[in-house]
Amino acid sequence: xxxxxLIRLVLSSGLPCxxxxxxxxxTFRILDFADMTAEGSLLLGGSTCVVMLFNGVPAPIATICxxxxxGACGFITGCLNRLLKIPKLLSGIITMTxxxxxALLILGFSKTPxxxxxxxxxxxxxxxxxxxxxxxxxxxxxxxxxxxxxxxMIFVIYFFFGTEYGMAIxxxxxxxxxxxxxxxxxxxxxxxCTTISNSLIGLAGALICQIEASMxxxxxxxxxxxxxxxxxxxxxxxxxxxxxxxxxxxxxxSIVYFTIISLATFVxxxxxxxxxxxxxxxxxxxxxxxxxxEGIMKLWNKIFKKKTVEVK
Amino acid sequence: MLVLKNIHKEFNTTGNPEDLVVAxxxxxxxxxxxxxxxxxxxxGSGKSTTMxxxxxxxxxxxxxIFLNGADITHxxxxxxxxxxxxxxxxxxxGTATEMSVLENLEVAYRKGKVHSPFKWGFSKQEKEYFINxxxxxxxxxxxxxxxxxxxxxxxxxxxxxxxxxxxxxLPSHNRIRKEYVYFAEGDKHKAKEEVETGYKLAxxxxxxxxxxxKNDKSLTSQQRxxxxxxxxxxxxxxxxxxxxxxxxxxxxxxxxxLDPKTAKKVLEITxxxxxxxxxxxxxxxxxxxxxxxxGNRLIxxxxxxxxxxxxxxxxAKMQVNDLxxxxxxxxNIE
Numbered sequence: 034x035x036x037x038x039l040i041r042l043v044l045s046s047g048l049p050c051x052x053x054x055x056x057x058x059x060t061f062r063i064l065d066f067a068d069m070t071a072e073g074s075l076l077l078g079g080s081t082c083v084v085m086l087f088n089g090v091p092a093p094i095a096t097i098c099x100x101x102x103x104g105a106c107g108f109i110t111g112c113l114n115r116l117l118k119i120p121k122l123l124s125g126i127i128t129m130t131x132x133x134x135x136a137l138l139i140l141g142f143s144k145t146p147x148x149x150x151x152x153x154x155x156x157x158x159x160x161x162x163x164x165x166x167x168x169x170x171x172x173x174x175x176x177x178x179x180x181x182x183x184x185x186m187i188f189v190i191y192f193f194f195g196t197e198y199g200m201a202i203x204x205x206x207x208x209x210x211x212x213x214x215x216x217x218x219x220x221x222x223x224x225x226c227t228t229i230s231n232s233l234i235g236l237a238g239a240l241i242c243q244i245e246a247s248m249x250x251x252x253x254x255x256x257x258x259x260x261x262x263x264x265x266x267x268x269x270x271x272x273x274x275x276x277x278x279x280x281x282x283x284x285x286x287s288i289v290y291f292t293i294i295s296l297a298t299f300v301x302x303x304x305x306x307x308x309x310x311x312x313x314x315x316x317x318x319x320x321x322x323x324x325x326x327e328g329i330m331k332l333w334n335k336i337f338k339k340k341t342v343e344v345k
Numbered sequence: 346m347l348v349l350k351n352i353h354k355e356f357n358t359t360g361n362p363e364d365l366v367v368a369x370x371x372x373x374x375x376x377x378x379x380x381x382x383x384x385x386x387x388x389g390s391g392k393s394t395t396m397x398x399x400x401x402x403x404x405x406x407x408x409x410i411f412l413n414g415a416d417i418t419h420x421x422x423x424x425x426x427x428x429x430x431x432x433x434x435x436x437x438x439g440t441a442t443e444m445s446v447l448e449n450l451e452v453a454y455r456k457g458k459v460h461s462p463f464k465w466g467f468s469k470q471e472k473e474y475f476i477n478x479x480x481x482x483x484x485x486x487x488x489x490x491x492x493x494x495x496x497x498x499x500x501x502x503x504x505x506x507x508x509x510x511x512x513x514x515l516p517s518h519n520r521i522r523k524e525y526v527y528f529a530e531g532d533k534h535k536a537k538e539e540v541e542t543g544y545k546l547a548x549x550x551x552x553x554x555x556x557x558x559k560n561d562k563s564l565t566s567q568q569r570x571x572x573x574x575x576x577x578x579x580x581x582x583x584x585x586x587x588x589x590x591x592x593x594x595x596x597x598x599x600x601x602x603l604d605p606k607t608a609k610k611v612l613e614i615t616x617x618x619x620x621x622x623x624x625x626x627x628x629x630x631x632x633x634x635x636x637x638x639x640g641n642r643l644i645x646x647x648x649x650x651x652x653x654x655x656x657x658x659x660x661a662k663m664q665v666n667d668l669x670x671x672x673x674x675x676x677n678i679e
Contacts, residue, residue: 192465193462195465195466195467196461196462196463196464196465196466197451197455197460197461197462197464197465197466198460198461198462199462199466200444200448200451200452200455200460200466201452201455201460203441203443203444203448204441204444204449204452207441207442207443207444208437208438208440208441208442210402210433210438211438211439211440211441212423212441212452213402213422213423213426214400214422214426214429214431214433214439215426215452215453215455215456215509216423216424216426216427216455216456216457217423217426217452217460218421218423218424219423
């Protein structure tokens with residue numbers, strides 16, 4: 034496999050996951066909310082988009098609808114947590130559980146008459162990538178369109194979290210008592226943040242289903258872990274000095290993650306049955322990266338800066 | 346004026362009757378505007394519970410809270426926040442540590458306003474204002490505006506929280522008119538009439554002055570600008586006379602976690618701010634000397650009740666030893 038093709042594959046799978054990772058980051062880091070909805074909103078966002086495309090709805094509208102459905106999942110999780118006082122982790126799991134059935138229902142609308150379905154495959158329907166002619170771009174239309182969307186979303190998210198309301202959300206996540214004492218309605222900020230986060234994840238789902246030209250109920254499994262791994266890799270390798278820095282780091286982290294996986298499968302021909310082991314090892318590595326970094330620094334100091342230690 | 350009326354609060358009400366704790370036992374308290382009240386009492390005597398009930402972090406089991414003429418017992422904590430400024434005991438509690446000093450101040454400056462999702466959260470003017478205010482503390486915080494609050498010392502953080510609690514983004518004219526009626530004591534209709542006529546008078550006067558300045562051909566454009574600005578300022582100050590909701594400062598042992606030197610400095614800053622802005626303030630402290638030194642009224646809590654309430658002359662005469670003896674008697678300490 035030539036290098037250009039590999040890069041194209043990495044970008045095609047890595048870029049949509051940037052959106053997913055940013056979505057997970059917004060709840061996981063900014064709001065301090067371990068949100069398990071992610072896989073549910075990804076699945077429902079993707080299913081909605083694929084069914085709408087299958088029924089001939091224009092691609093941009095279908096993509097936006099996927100995003101909105103994802104946002105609705107987040108809204109429900111936020112309401113469960115804030116209005117019904119269900120613990121954060123549990124309210125995410127509840128939405129995720131419900132979404133498995135809802136996806137069967139939504140995908141069912143591709144059949145006439147209606148019938149519950151677990152798989153929808155696009156044949157020659159136009160996707161959001163069909164706007165760039167495939168004959169000229171030769172497969173590169175996917176990375177081009179997705180990167181444009183990712184960059185747009187990074188800008189939108191960056192500016193939103195610099196606005197008055199965005200700062201209120203950040204304050205809620207960091208110190209809720211302080212936020213309340215400063216007159217912030219933390220119920221609304223929490224629900225707003227889970228909604229925004231999950232609409233990004235829904236958008237990621239909509240893009241993924243268009244790239245793969247199919248959606249089934251099992252295809253969203255494991256993506257939450259991908260998002261978390263991207264955050265961890267990005268933050269340790271590229272830093273988290275500021276909000277802007279974090280956003281970019283996470284996107285790069287997601288690309289790094291998919292580079293490793295693509296190298297393993299396409300260059301070293303790892304059998305796909307073993308892929309889950311690789312994922313697990315990668316996540317352990319990502320979690321240990323700060324420790325490894327520290328260890329290397331210590332070793333470095335021991336070897337090259339021994340004198341300063343002796344002086345002490 | 347802040348009024349607590351027969352406030353009663355119990356903890357562990359659902360468990361074993363032996364575990365039942367009466368935190369506040371029918372406490373009534375009236376705090377007039379401009380009073381600086383120091384509160385002392387042992388741990389568990391009900392000081393912090395009182396403060397939590399005032400801010401709305403806790404709901405009383407029985408009783409009512411009035412702010413001026415309005416019953417605010419069931420008002421949400423975040424809605425009430427604009428009438429209070431709060432400094433916690435824990436320096437970590439009052440600020441968002443992962444955000445920069447500037448961001449913290451901007452969040453605090455929006456207190457009581459709508460947080461717009463479309464408006465950029467920073468502005469140059471506000472930054473200058475913050476720098477000016479921070480310079481008064483003389484703690485060097487103004488040079489660390491873009492540093493995360495987590496990197497600052499406890500004293501700096503408490504001073505920052507103090508500024509966040511006391512600075513005030515002035516309410517709009519509409520809000521002033523609304524709140525004047527809401528907080529009015531007695532007849533609300535009369536209050537409404539009063540504020541509306543007052544506002545109308547001021548506005549008419551301002552419009553007339555504006556017209557006169559615009560028609561005055563002898564003025565240069567610079568002079569005209571200045572006079573227009575002046576006219577607006579008089580109008581503004583006349584409307585602000587109806588502003589009834591000056592925030593009350595609530596200090597919950599805010600120097601307890603600091604070293605003696607920093608604690609003294611923060612206390613001095615507090616005293617200065619309270620005096621300069623003539624704020625109503627409540628300060629919980631465990632230091633008897635501080636309780637006597639600062640403020641013009643002293644309240645002692647014991648077993649969920651107010652056992653001592655002195656002010657003015659009586660407080661000025663009180664010696665630390667007398668207070669200490671009284672404290673021990675009230676708490677049955679040998």
